[in-house]
Amino acid sequence: xxxxxxxxxxxxxxxxxxxxxxxxxxxxxxxxxxxxxxxxxxxxxxxxxxxxxxxxxxxxxxxxxxxxxxxxxxxxxxxxxxxxxxxxxxxxxxxxxxxxxxxxxxxxxxxxxxxxxxxxxxxxxxxxxxxxxxxxxxxxxxxxxxxxxxxxxxxxxxxxxxxxxxxxxxxxxxxxxxxxxxxxxxxxxxxxxxxxxxxxxxxxxxxxxxxxxxxxxxxxxxxxxxxxxxxxxxxxxxxxxxxxxxxxxxxxxxxxxxxxxxxxxxxxxxxxxxxxxxxxxxxxxxxxxxxxxxxxxxxxxxxxxxxxxxxxxxxxxxxxxxxxxxxxxxxxxxxxxxxxxxxxxxxxxxxxxxxxxxxxxxxxxxxxxxxxxxxxxxxxxxxxxxxxxxxxxxxxxxxxxxxxxxxxxxxxxxxxxxxxxxxxxxxxxxxxxxxxxxxxxxxxxxxxxxxxxxxxxxxxxxxxxxxxxxxxxxxxxxxxxxxxxxxxxxxxxxxxxxxxxxxxxxxxxxxxxxxxx
Numbered sequence: 001x002x003x004x005x006x007x008x009x010x011x012x013x014x015x016x017x018x019x020x021x022x023x024x025x026x027x028x029x030x031x032x033x034x035x036x037x038x039x040x041x042x043x044x045x046x047x048x049x050x051x052x053x054x055x056x057x058x059x060x061x062x063x064x065x066x067x068x069x070x071x072x073x074x075x076x077x078x079x080x081x082x083x084x085x086x087x088x089x090x091x092x093x094x095x096x097x098x099x100x101x102x103x104x105x106x107x108x109x110x111x112x113x114x115x116x117x118x119x120x121x122x123x124x125x126x127x128x129x130x131x132x133x134x135x136x137x138x139x140x141x142x143x144x145x146x147x148x149x150x151x152x153x154x155x156x157x158x159x160x161x162x163x164x165x166x167x168x169x170x171x172x173x174x175x176x177x178x179x180x181x182x183x184x185x186x187x188x189x190x191x192x193x194x195x196x197x198x199x200x201x202x203x204x205x206x207x208x209x210x211x212x213x214x215x216x217x218x219x220x221x222x223x224x225x226x227x228x229x230x231x232x233x234x235x236x237x238x239x240x241x242x243x244x245x246x247x248x249x250x251x252x253x254x255x256x257x258x259x260x261x262x263x264x265x266x267x268x269x270x271x272x273x274x275x276x277x278x279x280x281x282x283x284x285x286x287x288x289x290x291x292x293x294x295x296x297x298x299x300x301x302x303x304x305x306x307x308x309x310x311x312x313x314x315x316x317x318x319x320x321x322x323x324x325x326x327x328x329x330x331x332x333x334x335x336x337x338x339x340x341x342x343x344x345x346x347x348x349x350x351x352x353x354x355x356x357x358x359x360x361x362x363x364x365x366x367x368x369x370x371x372x373x374x375x376x377x378x379x380x381x382x383x384x385x386x387x388x389x390x391x392x393x394x395x396x397x398x399x400x401x402x403x404x405x406x407x408x409x410x411x412x413x414x415x416x417x418x419x420x421x422x423x424x425x426x427x428x429x430x431x432x433x434x435x436x437x438x439x440x441x442x443x444x445x446x447x448x449x450x451x452x453x454x455x456x457x458x459x460x461x462x463x464x465x466x467x468x469x470x471x472x473x474x475x476x477x478x479x480x481x482x483x484x485x486x487x488x489x490x491x492x493x494x495x496x497x498x499x500x501x502x503x504x505x506x507x508x509x510x511x512x513x514x515x516x517x
Contacts (some may be wrong), residue, residue, distance in 0.1 A: 003019065004019045007253065008288050008289055008290065009255070009260045014031075015029050015289065016241040016245070019294075024294045025358050025392070026245075026361075027294070029422050035232065039126065039234025040127070041230075042061065042120060042228065042229065042232045043057065043124075043226075043229045044066065046117065046121075046122070048118060049113050051111050054128075055263060056112060057135075058080045059227070059230060066136040066137065068113075068124065072124075073140050122227075125141075127415060128415040128416075140154070145244075147195060148203065148204055149193060149208055150190065152188055154188070158178060158189060160174060161196070163260070164197045173204075176200075176201040180201065180208050181420060184205070184209060184212070190217075199461070208345065231331075233475040238260050239263065242268060256281075256288040267420065282423040291449065297359065304316060309328050310344070310347050312348060316356060321364040324369070325356075325368045327346060328371060342380070349384060350389055353368055361414055361419050363412050363413060365410075366412055368386075368407060379406070386399070397409060397412045397413070436506050439469065442466075442506065443470065446470075446508070447481065450493055451488070461492040461493070462509065462510065464493060464507070465496045465500045467499075467503050470503065472507065
């Protein structure tokens, strides 16, 4: 598989796209006035402890208080121990993941009120950006990511990225990290990242020592700083992409800004000198994302309906914490029997669904409604194809087999806003509902309101002020109904079009003397 990174920087906005076989599979956007918070280390002050929720609110200097859950406070020794296999499979830090999932419980947890108190100051790290109406989520278990290693000062285990599958290499890396930590008397735990495969002990040691020094500096700043305060910002998007995406599997990193290209060269020169020659400055006649077709992919990712080559489509409806994806055959009728047509459509949809999940950065609970298949073998084939495609996704996922209703239920971890929420805002007209009350419905709402007002204020003519389109419907299409209403209440109803009125807005008022329609 051919893979490239595109970095576009212009007018206070940075965009990074990961291309796999020429198609955008991941896109990240960061604006100078609205930088992401994940990875930032703060000194915060506990403002409220909620024992009933086993959580607390922490002021870290943002508009909304951050949320701290009890599992993100407990010392590692008080958490249920993970099995050796689970430790081995801990994933690395990447742009979409900043912390491990809480360990499963084997004993009762202490109450959060036993662990922290209101007014207490503590060092914490943002593990999830504010999403929708929710504040940021924070953890006291800080992780610092280097090129090859993630340092975890508050834990004691050593893990290896699950993407390093060679057992001999996993054992070598574990032994190397243990020896480095022991020789330098460095407390805490480590996870060797995917990029650490094949790296010798000396380079691993340099990474470990750099991260330990960084943590010492963080502790020193925290000790002399009053809460709330930012102690250690994470890298910006360009350098995060250079650290987390620009691996040896990437053929080129193409950048359209000379200054950013030089920053990336300096970064990889220090950590991966062999990648420096793959940094390319783009100076083509058309914009970088246009040249590689990424703008079109981003536009597709903002649409509710996504068409596929066969003529079939998927429809994506995203709510606050749940996303429903529906697969439709559309105009695709196939050339074989019905079951074969359905299977082919579902298999094509598998690839498109995974692409859209990654591109849109959809998280939370996801339900995918495939077209019903009668054959258990076909259902299993679609499920296995989906699981295989999802292996390309670096976010943590949990996928259940296709149910008797023909749906796949899954969860996908997301710590930053989805692409759609980053690039769009709620419609001021429908307030995010995606639908407006129909004009006919509003006309009948107006009739009922006129009837109410006529009973409250007998003997006076009424004026209805509405959007011009509604005014035309009331006086033309609904003229008979309006006349019936006037006969019923025994007075005149004047309709007045107002260009400043929203389609759903109207006002029924008493007609003042000397004022016409």
